[in-house]
Amino acid sequence: MANSPQSKKRARQNEARFAVNKARRSRIRTFIRKVEEAIESGDKTAAAAALQAAQPEMMRGVTKGVLHKNTVARKISRLAARVKALG
Structure with missing residues (x-):
């Protein structure tokens, strides 16, 4: 558990960053899908x-440092190869 003010702030920042990164990963996966x-x-x-x-x-x-x-x-290379293989 975070005790010092600095560690409490870091915990808050980590939660916010986690939410942003999770949204980015989800968006990327949607495009890939x-x-x-x-x-x-x-x-x-x-x-x-x-x-x-x-x-x-x-x-x-x-x-953004997510991937x-x-x-x-x-991933792009493999997707491109699969698209190219469609004839």
Whole structure:
């Protein structure tokens, strides 16, 4: 349990940051899910459009420190490959 004023403030800041990061992660997952649903439906144009919308959101997660750069690069690469494979 936080006792000092500084540790109490840190606990409050951590809670606020956790909420913001959780919302960001959820938003990113939603964009990824839209791409995957478009891929499952077999609609290449919709999948490509969804991927174009998802990429900036995923990279924003990197700049905000929510996700690691290599993790996002890997996910984008794999999604792009799956979209490209739709013929």
